[in-house]
Amino acid sequence: MIQNLNKFSFAAFGRVLSESAPDRGFPQEPEWTREQITYGSEPVWVHRAETMPTYLDIERGMTVLAVARDGEELEYFYLDKPVCINPGMLFAIVPRGSCTVLRAVHANGGWTPLHPLDTDKLPRNIMRQIEIGGIYTLFYQEKEKGFFFKGEEHDLFELVYVDKGALHNVVNGTDTVLRQGEMMVYGPGLWHMQHAELDAEVSFITVSFELLRGDLDPLINRRIGLDSDAAELLHRMLSERDKNDRYSGDLIVCLLQMLLLTVLRNGDKAEARLKTPASLQNENSIINAALTYISANARKKLSVPLVAKNSNVSVSRLTKLFQERLSITPGEYIRRVKLEESKALIKAGEGNVSQIAELLQYSTVQHFSRQFKAKFGVSPSEFAKSVR
Numbered sequence: 001m002i003q004n005l006n007k008f009s010f011a012a013f014g015r016v017l018s019e020s021a022p023d024r025g026f027p028q029e030p031e032w033t034r035e036q037i038t039y040g041s042e043p044v045w046v047h048r049a050e051t052m053p054t055y056l057d058i059e060r061g062m063t064v065l066a067v068a069r070d071g072e073e074l075e076y077f078y079l080d081k082p083v084c085i086n087p088g089m090l091f092a093i094v095p096r097g098s099c100t101v102l103r104a105v106h107a108n109g110g111w112t113p114l115h116p117l118d119t120d121k122l123p124r125n126i127m128r129q130i131e132i133g134g135i136y137t138l139f140y141q142e143k144e145k146g147f148f149f150k151g152e153e154h155d156l157f158e159l160v161y162v163d164k165g166a167l168h169n170v171v172n173g174t175d176t177v178l179r180q181g182e183m184m185v186y187g188p189g190l191w192h193m194q195h196a197e198l199d200a201e202v203s204f205i206t207v208s209f210e211l212l213r214g215d216l217d218p219l220i221n222r223r224i225g226l227d228s229d230a231a232e233l234l235h236r237m238l239s240e241r242d243k244n245d246r247y248s249g250d251l252i253v254c255l256l257q258m259l260l261l262t263v264l265r266n267g268d269k270a271e272a273r274l275k276t277p278a279s280l281q282n283e284n285s286i287i288n289a290a291l292t293y294i295s296a297n298a299r300k301k302l303s304v305p306l307v308a309k310n311s312n313v314s315v316s317r318l319t320k321l322f323q324e325r326l327s328i329t330p331g332e333y334i335r336r337v338k339l340e341e342s343k344a345l346i347k348a349g350e351g352n353v354s355q356i357a358e359l360l361q362y363s364t365v366q367h368f369s370r371q372f373k374a375k376f377g378v379s380p381s382e383f384a385k386s387v388r
Helices: 228-243 248-265 278-296 304-310 315-326 330-347 353-359 365-376 380-387
Strands: 014-016 032-039 044-049 054-068 075-078 083-085 090-106 111-117 131-143 148-152 157-164 166-171 174-179 182-186 192-195 202-213
Touching (some): 131 228, 166 202, 202 228, 228 248, 304 315, 304 330, 315 330, 330 365
Antiparallel strands (some): 032 090, 044 111, 054 075, 054 083, 054 090, 157 202
């Protein structure tokens, strides 16, 4: 980062001269030569001030003065006042565009060029570590008891924060339960589904976004507790979304970047992501294959043996894995996926109750209606009336 040039910050390398001094504090003796040097697009060289001090001041334009003691890293100062560089120091003039610098050198103390400087890597600006391209969705969701989302996969990052209750997040076959005040981030291309406990409601915030630059790997698939200040950033995002004025979008992106940077900085508060043994990785892949197959074929006739076959495991092994890892049987999972699909179809007006039962491969309309009412507390026809 570029530093402010003052007598304290520059003391290790020389002196900052008084701008009000005669001739800027430059020496007047005849053995000192003054000249103006213009810098532009030519390569930047690191020099050494040999045996005698060197005096510099900016005449036109903007430039950074890079300076170091021999054997140390260069430090960078904005050259906006006259300076005297001690003998033996290394330095370079790094212009922004073109600039003109006034220098004074002694007859016995010239500049020795040492090596070119790679200006592309210089910390001349305050740089961002992460850059968000845009926010695709920003929702506050209040879900009923037994909420169930059958799953999806997309090319965006997705942040989930639980405001009330508890939420199961199954990502690539691994179930992570987020409770109030906790968040996690899914990476692009990771298949994920969500569900709540059968007897509990849940409220949560979801943000899906594009990342143009940066590394969020330290946050991916980890349970992260947020303090009140960090959580407030999410609620401010929702408030700005509701305002929806000219600058709301910019502020929402800034607030999300602030949240992510805060969590990255406090990375030690994130639950450690343990290395997964090969056996567990295999189990995760089996569960993920089963969940993905069920989600993609929700409108077809599904059975536990069919899902097991497509997951390349036996029915007993699939059942055991579901119960151990997801606390649900494969049959119950299939039932919940189909019921959530039926609910979405009714909301979209894609047919009457009989047509939807047939579309989802239920044996009878009565069987469909009984399961729907047991899950949602109302019949399909009553639910259809409520959403029209």
